Amino acid sequence: MNKLKLLMSLLLWQAALYAQNPNRILLKNATIIDGDSKVKPRVGSVLIENGLLKSIVYSPLKSLGTEAKVIDCTGKFITPGLMDSHVHLGTGDLKDLKAAHLLTDSIMGNLLVHGITTVRDMAGNSPFLAESKSRVQKGEVAGPEIFYAAQFAGPGYFRMMGNGRDAGVDLGNTAWYRAISSKADVKPAIADAKKAGVTGIKIYADLSKELIAEITHEAHQQGLMAWAHGAIFPSKPMDVAQSNVNSMSHANDLVFQQIKGDTIEIGAAWAQLYKGLKLDDHVRDQMLLEMKKRGTFLDPTVFHAENNKMSNAALITRRANELGLKIVTGTDWIYPTKNESVPLLDEMKLLQNKCGLSPLQVIEAATINGALVTGLKDRGLLRVGKRADLLILNADPLKSLDAFDQPAVVIKQGKIVASLTEL
Structure with missing residues (x-):
């Protein structure tokens, strides 16, 4: 069996x-x-x-x-039970909810048998995630406990997405996918997200450093966590760290801090990276020490980066560990629906073998650090x-x-x- x-x-x-x-x-x-x-x-x-x-x-x-x-x-x-601190369970095709839940149920069952008892979902359809969370809590479905985010970005990002995968759909006008144009948008948007059951706000793209700081401050005021990408184009990684977010995802993004100028343009930045942008050790350490000073967790997603030929992620994560930053295990990767090994184990192995964490440090990243970055004090130890x-x-x-x-x-x-x- x-x-x-x-x-x-x-x-x-x-x-x-x-x-x-x-x-x-x-x-x-x-x-x-x-x-x-x-x-x-x-x-x-x-x-x-x-x-x-x-x-x-x-x-x-x-x-x-x-x-x-x-x-x-x-x-x-x-x-302790393991935690994947960066999953996406509510971003697939949800037109047929019954079929979508059957698929997600299978994924969650496989997560659980591999020892993953909690996940931090980093943005998806909140009603779908709330239903999945409820079914797990009621014992109707076997799976980890789910804590999920609302995704905040500038209007330009949602226009771009509306012209692509979901043409004709206003993706920035829901409690879980919200377009932020000004500081006046922030407080009511976070209140709506909280009503939708989110644990944190994922600060994603197309936002100024002033708006990043405002979203972070208001999320904390309303009892929510603030989670961000390492770079929120056109804002630079240092702008993100100085806003006091609880975590920054994708260690590879931190390399964009060394691009000259007060802001960065997404297309030009990635073009420089793919041409072989060399990591500046001094800028890297400034960035990481700022995160350490503010208690910001690093969600490096090294497995994701290695699969996309982004070698800077492992180098940055190795240095982050040497400097004493708190690291979490997030995959941002597709989970199998059947009895197959899970990407969390790949992430854990990379943290040990390429990033220099000891096995005890890897376990810490996958347990108590995952709990704390999600605002949970009842588990992980x-x-x-x-x-x-x-x-x-x-x-x-x-x-x-x-x-x-x-x-x-x-x-x-x-x-x-x-x-x-x-x-």
Whole structure:
């Protein structure tokens, strides 16, 4: 039975599995990898109760108090559930919603069996994403928890898009795709986006540095995150960093800071890049240190860049890690619908092999950093009181990240939602 079919069957007989006590699971004698790269892995036991981490014990257990489902994890490894911090689940063909949901449901099932328990969706159709999120939360569909963004850009960007893929459609006049012309547009647009259920505003294109700063400030005022591309043409990367956004996506975009002038024209900038624009180390470090000073996360999307022959992304990310910036694992890539390996693992391997992150730092990027960049404080670490989203691995991920390709067990909010073996 493949993992997706096994996942579906697990959801059906899950209640029988927890006949002893449906709200308590004890994971005994595993090597615990906390999620914080500064914490040394240790052998211990984890008690899950009512969807949370009730206790973590690094010495022999004396008593549980009441019965629990016990899983012997001797020789196995426990990590927090993984997070892809840059996906797009609501940007496909949505004309037939039933078909679109069937496709997305399959993708989400594959995400979950590969240990991805949370995703940050970086802009798509909000009603579609809200429905997908709700169905997952109700247990109607197996998948990760979804947090999503509204995309803000200048009117010129949406006119360009309207003349192409979606000719005749005003793409800038919805709560989730919003054209911003002036500061007066910002406050009501963010209020509309918040009503649509977004967690953050994705600041995308065709915006001045003044509008970027205004959007960021107002998003924070209304309790939302502000996420941006590295370059918001015609604004330069330094303009984006100095606006205090929470994250900047696509490390390759930071190279555009070294183009002369106060603004950059998108066509000319990319033409220079494809002609072999050489990375200026001094400008790069100025840019990265500004981000570090402001606590801006880097969402480098190295796998995306490597597939598009953008070698600067790995070089910039390596230096970002050396300087101590917080890095997250985002793919911005197509996910398979069947039982196939996922691009998040490719991103993780590149962060280790080309960007110099240690395996513990890669795991941190894929767990607690992903949570924090999304504004989540309830997950991403194996600590008492945190949400019980975690993985049991058969092999040591510190020796090979391939251990994440097939988690032995996936636990989401305290429930076993996928398992390679009968427990």
